[in-house]
Amino acid sequence: MTAHVAPPASSATNPAVVVSNLRRAYGARVVIDRLNLRIERGEFVALLGESGCGKTTLLRALAGLDPIQGGRIAAPRRPAVVFQEHRLLPWDSLWSNVSLGLQLPDARERAAAALAEVGLGDRLDDWPRNLSGGQAQRVALARALVQQPELLLLDEPFAALDALTRIRMHDLVRQLVANHRPGVLLVTHDVDEAIALADRILVMRDGAIAFEYREAGGSGSIERTVLLAELGVLVSHAAA
Amino acid sequence: MSNIEQTLAATKFDQAQTAASQHTPAPLGRRSLLAISWLAPAAIVIIWELLARAGWISPQVLPAPTKVVATAVKLATTDNLLNDLGVSLLRAASGFVVGASIGFALGTLVGFSRIAKAAIDRSVQMIRAIPFLAVLPLVIVWLGVGEAEKIFLVALGVTFPIYINTTLGIRQIDPKLIELGRVQGLSRLGLIRRIILPGALPSILTGVRYALATAWLALVVAETIGAQSGIGFLAMDAREFLRTDVIVLTIVIYALIGVAADAIARWLERRLLAWHPNYGGGR
Numbered sequence: 001m002t003a004h005v006a007p008p009a010s011s012a013t014n015p016a017v018v019v020s021n022l023r024r025a026y027g028a029r030v031v032i033d034r035l036n037l038r039i040e041r042g043e044f045v046a047l048l049g050e051s052g053c054g055k056t057t058l059l060r061a062l063a064g065l066d067p068i069q070g071g072r073i074a075a076p077r078r079p080a081v082v083f084q085e086h087r088l089l090p091w092d093s094l095w096s097n098v099s100l101g102l103q104l105p106d107a108r109e110r111a112a113a114a115l116a117e118v119g120l121g122d123r124l125d126d127w128p129r130n131l132s133g134g135q136a137q138r139v140a141l142a143r144a145l146v147q148q149p150e151l152l153l154l155d156e157p158f159a160a161l162d163a164l165t166r167i168r169m170h171d172l173v174r175q176l177v178a179n180h181r182p183g184v185l186l187v188t189h190d191v192d193e194a195i196a197l198a199d200r201i202l203v204m205r206d207g208a209i210a211f212e213y214r215e216a217g218g219s220g221s222i223e224r225t226v227l228l229a230e231l232g233v234l235v236s237h238a239a240a
Numbered sequence: 241m242s243n244i245e246q247t248l249a250a251t252k253f254d255q256a257q258t259a260a261s262q263h264t265p266a267p268l269g270r271r272s273l274l275a276i277s278w279l280a281p282a283a284i285v286i287i288w289e290l291l292a293r294a295g296w297i298s299p300q301v302l303p304a305p306t307k308v309v310a311t312a313v314k315l316a317t318t319d320n321l322l323n324d325l326g327v328s329l330l331r332a333a334s335g336f337v338v339g340a341s342i343g344f345a346l347g348t349l350v351g352f353s354r355i356a357k358a359a360i361d362r363s364v365q366m367i368r369a370i371p372f373l374a375v376l377p378l379v380i381v382w383l384g385v386g387e388a389e390k391i392f393l394v395a396l397g398v399t400f401p402i403y404i405n406t407t408l409g410i411r412q413i414d415p416k417l418i419e420l421g422r423v424q425g426l427s428r429l430g431l432i433r434r435i436i437l438p439g440a441l442p443s444i445l446t447g448v449r450y451a452l453a454t455a456w457l458a459l460v461v462a463e464t465i466g467a468q469s470g471i472g473f474l475a476m477d478a479r480e481f482l483r484t485d486v487i488v489l490t491i492v493i494y495a496l497i498g499v500a501a502d503a504i505a506r507w508l509e510r511r512l513l514a515w516h517p518n519y520g521g522g523r
Contacts, residue, residue: 065422
């Protein structure tokens with residue numbers, strides 16, 4: 001948590017997070033080196049990269065879960081995180097799970113509203129064990145959004161879901177982000193997911209941002225080929 | 241194999257049996273089987289009664305069940321049976337509270353802090369290796385044969401199962417949930433209250449159930465030696481006068497209280513672990 005320093009009040013725009021010269025190492029092994037990143041509020045950024053390139057390490061550093069060895073992470077508030085696993089507390093009802101860490105007298109009402117937003121408004125007092133994988137991940141989304149975060153970190157949250165559920169979750173996330181307008185960093189290895197959701201796509205390589213693609217509303221297939229090439233996958237146009 | 245493992249194995253066996261009785265189509269049906277399970281012990285009691293009445297079993301060896309019941313009624317109305325029962329229950333309860341508090345406090349400390357674990361755990365494990373009833377002569381030398389000695393022995397028997405299951409429960413908590421607690425901004429106290437203790441609760445309750453059994457065992461032994469009141473005293477007193485009916489009555493009372501204690505533990509599990517698929521039942 002010490003890594004989060006309030007940004008200077010004079011900043012012209014309203015960034016959800018500004019990362020400068022970030023360095024993260026496990027002992028002698030440097031995973032992130034001199035990484036710079038800025039995410040505005042309301043901006044949806046997807047972070048692609050091969051396994052082990054440091055994208056989850058970056059997300060954990062932004063979340064304040066791991067110490068950093070250099071540089072600065074400036075975020076106005078604690079970010080909210082949705083992990084690959086739902087991480088619901090099995091001993092708490094859904095509304096208790098959603099309001100975890102919410103120190104407000106109307107926690108239950110807020111949790112109820114957040115659950116209604118993800119389509120589970122009638123399951124307030126149900127146990128997590130009665131949920132499907134997709135439903136559990138929707139509760140995890142509600143738990144993140146009820147904190148009214150300015151930065152929302154998504155760590156491959158749909159990777160464990162089946163294809164149809166994943167498509168429905170994409171729609172839900174798009175809608176939730178449009179309503180709440182946090183800055184979003186989505187870590188994923190799914191190029192199509194990144195294209196479907198993000199305003200801006202980053203490719204991470206060797207501990208730094210190697211490539212940046214800004215959504216221009218063009219045809220999907222060209223950017224897909226470009227992104228895959230950046231990820232080291234060569235696809236002929238005929239196949240794509 | 242430790243005692244806890246035995247308890248766990250027994251629990252699993254219970255579940256396996258329940259599962260089996262649910263899945264195999266019984267030729268008699270569930271209700272008849274339930275009836276048989278109760279009729280069999282009832283039949284044993286009836287046969288015992290008949291043999292005793294026919295004079296095949298000497299009343300000095302084993303009095304008839306009806307005689308034991310009559311003795312119970314007589315002792316409860318004219319003598320101090322209820323008083324003795326109260327004394328025994330109080331000893332068990334105070335010993336349990338003392339032992340459970342110490343076991344829980346030490347277990348929580350060791351579960352949370354590596355320094356505490358290094359400082360405490362090995363010593364506790366060494367003391368645990370002693371069968372706790374073996375220290376009885378030493379306890380009598382220390383404390384005499386009064387209430388303190390009895391409560392001490394019960395507390396000693398209770399401390400270890402609670403301690404071990406508390407540390408085990410805390411250590412088994414998914415570190416990912418603790419990480420989630422940090423992400424959600426829980427304080428250290430909030431983390432303990434919302435995540436660590438609820439997560440350790442199934443294990444702690446297993447310890448409680450086992451501790452109830454050892455508490456009872458400790459009490460029987462402590463009361464058999466040098467008691468002036470209590471159920472155990474009643475039994476020893478009756479032995480001097482060869483009152484087999486009273487002795488059998490005390491044994492039955494010990495058994496009933498053991499059953500009641502187990503029922504309370506199960507009820508606690510059902511209530512507190514309603515979220516848990518193994519305890520709360522399906523909804």
